[in-house]
Amino acid sequence: MNLPKTDTSLFQRLRIILVETSHPGNVGAAARAIKTMGFHELVLVNPRFDDVLSNPEAIAFASGAQDILNNTRIVASIDEALHGCEFVAAVSARLREFSPPVLPPRAFAESMAGSQHARIGLIFGSERFGLPNDIVMNCNALINIPANPQYSSLNLAQAIQLLTYECRVATDSALSGIHHIGFEGKLASSDEIDGMYRHLEQALIAIQFLNPDNPKKLMPRLKRMLARAQLEVEEVNIMRGIAKHILDLTTKKQ
Known part of the structure; x- marks a missing residue:
């Protein structure tokens, strides 16, 4: 089933933002994760390497998602990355004492799929340090992925894949009910x-x-x-x- 790509579709409204990403391979893997779920907008804030988008490791890990890399923007500040966004969520394994409302991935996705926000920013921190408190505190929501409390840190691309998957499922359901992959015949009377x-x-x-x-x-x-x-x-x-x-x-x- 080909889902309609309109200005109101979450596929067009969701912007994935990576802050100070260290490894070019993770940027490529992120591009692949985004493309497999039907999203397209990727923005990097101060990546460690200026040439990250042309780095051989990024290209290799993108594995066919070169178009996402080609259209990825690199910006100098989080404010520039969030320009035009009406709702912003940060993804973090670490809960803060003072933070915006905490949402699990599915609740966030379902809420955004049915919203009318023009642009939604989904922020992921660096592999080494995560997200700074000042970015998290300025977000509308903090997304915490349920995981093993003794080892709750996901690889960056895995976290992106999980969030974009939930957004795709929620968007499919919002547009057309439960989405079944493959041929569906007429139900018998x-x-x-x-x-x-x-x-x-x-x-x-x-x-x-x-x-x-x-x-x-x-x-x-x-x-x-x-x-x-x-x-x-x-x-x-x-x-x-x-x-x-x-x-x-x-x-x-x-």
């Missing part, structure tokens, strides 16, 4: 399913798997099991084809 059950019951009786005089709970259990599958028309036809083949075989043997 109750009449079609009832016909399948009758056909299947006849086949099971024919091979003496089901005793019509003592059926016990076989058919109700089969119905319960198959009901969880939310059968499509083609799947019902397959089941009826199996039942027909069984009946044809048993008729020939008689």
Whole structure:
């Protein structure tokens, strides 16, 4: 399914901001993480290396997300990076005594997917020092990723992947309900399913798997099991084809 890219879509409104990133490979991996989830805007604030976007390690770790690197902006201050943003969230494993409201990733994503903010800034700190308190305190929210309390530090690209994944899922749901990947056929009607059950019951009786005089709970259990599958028309036809083949075989043997 191709999601519409409009000015109101979170795919167009979310800006990923990396502050004082140390390793070029992490910038490349971040670009890859962003692209795989359908986002595109990456801004670097004072990265350690001025040539980070052309660094061979960044290009290698981007692994096909070169277009994201090509369009990445490098700025000198967090104020410049946040220009135009109406909502700003910081991502940190370290909670502060004085901080904006703390949100888990999913709550943040769901809130932003349904918001009308023109631009949303999502800030990640450096690998070595994280984010300084003055940046966190000026944000609208602090996002804390639930993790092992004894080892809660995620790799930078992993954290970006997790947040952008949650944003994608929330956006999919906001636009079109739960998003299923792959082909989806037409769901079978109750009449079609009832016909399948009758056909299947006849086949099971024919091979003496089901005793019509003592059926016990076989058919109700089969119905319960198959009901969880939310059968499509083609799947019902397959089941009826199996039942027909069984009946044809048993008729020939008689």
